[in-house]
Amino acid sequence: MTTTAQGPAGRLGRTAPVVEATRQVGSHLALTFDDGPHPVHTPHLLSVLREHKVTAVFCLWGAHALAHPEIVREIVADGHQLGNHGMHHDDMADWPAERVRADLESTTAAIRAAVPGVPVPYFRAPFGSWGRTPEVARELDMVPLGWRVAAEDWELPGTEVLVRRVETRLSPGAVVLLHDGGGDRSQTVEAVARLLPRLTARGWRFTDPARRA
DSSP: OEEEOOOGGGTOOSOOEEEOBOSSOSSEEEEEEEEEOOTTHHHHHHHHHHHTTOOOEEEEOHHHHHHOHHHHHHHHHTTOEEEEOOSSOOOOTTOOHHHHHHHHHHHHHHHHHHSTTOOOOEEOOGGGOOTTHHHHHHHTTOEEBOOSEEOOGGGOOOHHHHHHHHHHHOOTTBEEEEESSSSOOHHHHHHHHHHHHHHHHTTOEEOOTTOOO
16 A cells, blocks of 8 residues: 655655555555664564564664664664665655755665665655655655554553554554664563564564565
8 A cells, every 4th residue: 555745734745655555465564663773772673573583674764874884784684674764864844855865865875884785675754754755765766665553652651552552553464663763662672572473373474565475
C-alpha cells in the first residue's frame, strides 16, 4: 500500500508515493527502526533480532553512522536493510528540492563510508514531514518509507504499553515504526524481545517492505 504526499496542510508537498505497507498480503509485517545507530541500544536490539532470526529496516542518521560505523557494519552483517533518515534529523518539510538532495546525498555517503557499496534502498523523512523529500528520494533510487503502525515509543510509556500498542494496532502488511536511537530505547528493545515470539506464534511473518511474494 502507498499513500501520496499531499498539500501543505499535511506538510507533505507534491504528489509522490510513500510506502506504508508490505507488498506481500496476509499476515506479514515489516519492522523498521529509526534514529540509530545508538552505541548501546542498537547492539542490544540486533542481538534480540538475531536470536529470533528476524530482519528489519534501520533508518539511520548520517551523523550517527559516522560516529558508530562499526554498528552500521553489524547491522549489514546481520542481513538488515538500510534507510536514509537525514544527516541530522532536520525537519525538511519546507526545504527546496536542492537542499533536500544535498542532505540525502550526504547521509548516504556517511552510511557508505562504513559499508562501501551496500545499497541504501529506503528513505524516511524525519518527523514524517515529507515536503519535497519523496520525489527527491525516488530520483536517488530510494523508496520513501512511511508506516502504518507507530508504537510512539518516544513517549517512554513502559514496555507493556509498547507491546499492547503494537499488538492492537497491527493489520496485515503493516510497516511498524519503532526507534533504536534518539534517546533511551531500553523499553523498545525489551518490547521487541517480548513481541517477536508472541507474533511468530500467532502466524505473523516478518518481511522487507519492498519484497515481492
